[in-house]
Amino acid sequence: xxxxxxxxxxxxxSKQVADQLQEAILEGTLKADDRLPTEDDLAKRFxxxxxxxxxxxxxxxxxxxxxxxxxxxxxxxxxxxxxxxLSEHLTTASTLFVSMNQISxxxxxxxxxxxxxxxxxLACQNRTxxxxxxxEAELEQQQNRNITSEEFCAADVRFHRxxxxxxxxRMLSFIMYTLIEALQPVANMIAYRxxxxxxxxxxxxxxxxxxxxxxxxxxxxxxxxxxxxxDQLHQEAQANHQQKESNKTVSAPNIFGR
Amino acid sequence: xxxxxxxxxxxxxSKQVADQLQEAILEGTLKADDRLPTEDDLAKRFxxxxxxxxxxxxxxxxxxxxxxxxxxxxxxxxxxxxxxxLSEHLTTASTLFVSMNQISxxxxxxxxxxxxxxxxxLACQNRTxxxxxxxEAELEQQQNRNITSEEFCAADVRFHRxxxxxxxxRMLSFIMYTLIEALQPVANMIAYRxxxxxxxxxxxxxxxxxxxxxxxxxxxxxxxxxxxxxDQLHQEAQANHQQKESNKTVSAPNIFGR
DNA sequence: AATTTATATTTGTAAGACAAATTAACATTT
DNA sequence: AAATGTTAATTTGTCTTACAAATATAAATT
Numbered sequence: 001x002x003x004x005x006x007x008x009x010x011x012x013x014s015k016q017v018a019d020q021l022q023e024a025i026l027e028g029t030l031k032a033d034d035r036l037p038t039e040d041d042l043a044k045r046f047x048x049x050x051x052x053x054x055x056x057x058x059x060x061x062x063x064x065x066x067x068x069x070x071x072x073x074x075x076x077x078x079x080x081x082x083x084x085x086l087s088e089h090l091t092t093a094s095t096l097f098v099s100m101n102q103i104s105x106x107x108x109x110x111x112x113x114x115x116x117x118x119x120x121x122l123a124c125q126n127r128t129x130x131x132x133x134x135x136e137a138e139l140e141q142q143q144n145r146n147i148t149s150e151e152f153c154a155a156d157v158r159f160h161r162x163x164x165x166x167x168x169x170r171m172l173s174f175i176m177y178t179l180i181e182a183l184q185p186v187a188n189m190i191a192y193r194x195x196x197x198x199x200x201x202x203x204x205x206x207x208x209x210x211x212x213x214x215x216x217x218x219x220x221x222x223x224x225x226x227x228x229x230x231d232q233l234h235q236e237a238q239a240n241h242q243q244k245e246s247n248k249t250v251s252a253p254n255i256f257g258r
Numbered sequence: 259x260x261x262x263x264x265x266x267x268x269x270x271x272s273k274q275v276a277d278q279l280q281e282a283i284l285e286g287t288l289k290a291d292d293r294l295p296t297e298d299d300l301a302k303r304f305x306x307x308x309x310x311x312x313x314x315x316x317x318x319x320x321x322x323x324x325x326x327x328x329x330x331x332x333x334x335x336x337x338x339x340x341x342x343x344l345s346e347h348l349t350t351a352s353t354l355f356v357s358m359n360q361i362s363x364x365x366x367x368x369x370x371x372x373x374x375x376x377x378x379x380l381a382c383q384n385r386t387x388x389x390x391x392x393x394e395a396e397l398e399q400q401q402n403r404n405i406t407s408e409e410f411c412a413a414d415v416r417f418h419r420x421x422x423x424x425x426x427x428r429m430l431s432f433i434m435y436t437l438i439e440a441l442q443p444v445a446n447m448i449a450y451r452x453x454x455x456x457x458x459x460x461x462x463x464x465x466x467x468x469x470x471x472x473x474x475x476x477x478x479x480x481x482x483x484x485x486x487x488x489d490q491l492h493q494e495a496q497a498n499h500q501q502k503e504s505n506k507t508v509s510a511p512n513i514f515g516r
Numbered sequence: 517a518a519t520t521t522a523t524a525t526t527t528g529t530a531a532g533a534c535a536a537a538t539t540a541a542c543a544t545t546t
Numbered sequence: 547a548a549a550t551g552t553t554a555a556t557t558t559g560t561c562t563t564a565c566a567a568a569t570a571t572a573a574a575t576t
Contacts, residue, residue: 012560038527039526040526048560050561051312051561054309054528058320059319059320065354070527070568070569071527071568073569075526082359086351093321093344097339097344099285110427111429111433169369170359171355171356172373174355179429270527270529308530308531312559313528327537328557329537330557331539332557334558518575518576521575523570524570524572527566527569529566529567532563534562535558537557538555542551543552545551
């Protein structure tokens with residue numbers, strides 16, 4: 001006669017389904033590039049309706065855990081999550097954190113300085129020839145005066161990522177990917193003039209040399225120089241931007257206006 | 259005669275809606291605890307069906323950006339995202355990263371050591387009296403022999419979070435929250451014996467004193483001692499666990515079996 | 517043989533209905 | 547009059563059914 005109802009499953013069905021699927025992915029039952037059953041199939045297996053399954057899948061899609069394609073050979077597949085994809089995901093979270101807690105980019109920048117210094121020290125110890133080659137390649141890209149500023153910024157990101165990777169501490173470089181990405185808006189704002197590009201490229205050149213020579217003190221000093229330089233440019237740019245902001249008009253129609 | 263269709267919006271409707279809503283939250287149009295329009299209302303405003311709106315909302319719910327309640331005073335509300343909620347979100351991502359890239363917890367642990375050392379240095383410089391009080395309070399909790407091991411672990415987490423916060427670099431402490439959380443499984447595994455608890459508590463006591471005295475060299479040394487001690491315990495525990503693992507049976511029915 | 521055309525499969529979107537939860541107002545009883 | 551129970555309204559949660567759009571495979575046609 002004991003009912004054994006216990007604590008009722010309060011979570012919504014779609015959440016329960018999403019959690020089970022995520023668990024399966026995390027645990028390795030579903031590996032990268034595996035194809036999930038079709039939505040109809042999942043609905044039958046979980047004994048819920050297809051919209052419920054879809055809501056669950058959207059939850060996972062928001063986390064970049066799965067991708068979907070239509071058609072006969074389509075379906076839903078498990079994503080292979082490398083540092084890139086996951087840190088992209090992390091970046092949106094830290095962007096949120098920055099915007100909602102009103103942390104200045106300067107504060108983020110100081111964190112980056114500390115952590116990237118750490119990377120540099122480790123990189124000086126652990127860098128391999130192939131690490132150095134990668135950094136050389138990006139450096140050459142940056143020396144080309146014909147690339148757009150977007151391309152320059154992308155090469156800049158890859159250069160700093162290469163430093164992080166050269167630390168050969170995967171967790172650390174994972175976190176660094178996020179910080180580098182989080183500060184891209186700053187880099188985009190300021191890397192449009194040739195003179196600044198040249199300064200940055202020259203710094204990279206010296207930085208690479210010092211890592212090559214395993215001179216970690218010099219490396220961290222150059223890094224500090226660069227980040228402080230960027231901060232300074234950023235503050236100037238922000239001052240200009242403030243003025244433009246004052247007489248700007250609303251561009252997109254507001255969905256939530258009355 | 260120019261059609262101007264341009265690149266067709268290839269993203270699904272639910273994704274577009276989700277992106278617009280997220281943008282509104284990020285930008286500040288929708289503030290914390292604001293209530294969104296009802297789903298029917300949103301469907302009308304965005305000119306899509308309610309299931310589409312719901313899929314969009316689930317995407318945001320997966321990111322912990324919103325919460326929903328049923329009923330007349332219910333609806334969908336914007337979450338206030340503090341360090342806690344966001345780092346919880348980050349933790350699942352880094353857990354994924356750890357599990358999918360086969361990074362050993364030892365490697366994560368070494369990253370934590372480096373970063374927490376940095377926190378300690380900054381904490382020695384910047385700690386305020388209220389920071390120290392917080393750490394004292396957690397330390398007293400840990401000295402109580404009557405608490406469960408879960409409570410002990412929780413107090414341990416709060417102690418280390420307090421160190422991170424004492425650095426007064428919010429971005430750094432944000433990242434540290436994630437790392438501390440990511441290593442909780444290890445802590446849970448080993449903090450069940452009184453003897454180990456006492457050793458850890460004693461280390462915390464010395465750590466707190468050195469931060470109080472602003473002796474950053476001593477602080478980082480003690481921290482290193484603790485983390486290496488934990489690593490050692492973890493390796494022993496893992497060796498034991500390997501044996502148990504071999505004769506374990508599948509607990510949950512596999513949804514994806516044939 | 518190459519190209520085009522059907523066709524089947526699968527996700528994406530829509531509409532309508534009902535269930536469940538929860539609040540607010542109202543009625544009832546003490 | 548106050549406490550309590552009841553009802554009604556509102557909102558999210560879920561289900562059902564249907565159709566649209568994309569796309570790979572197989573068939574048909576040139």
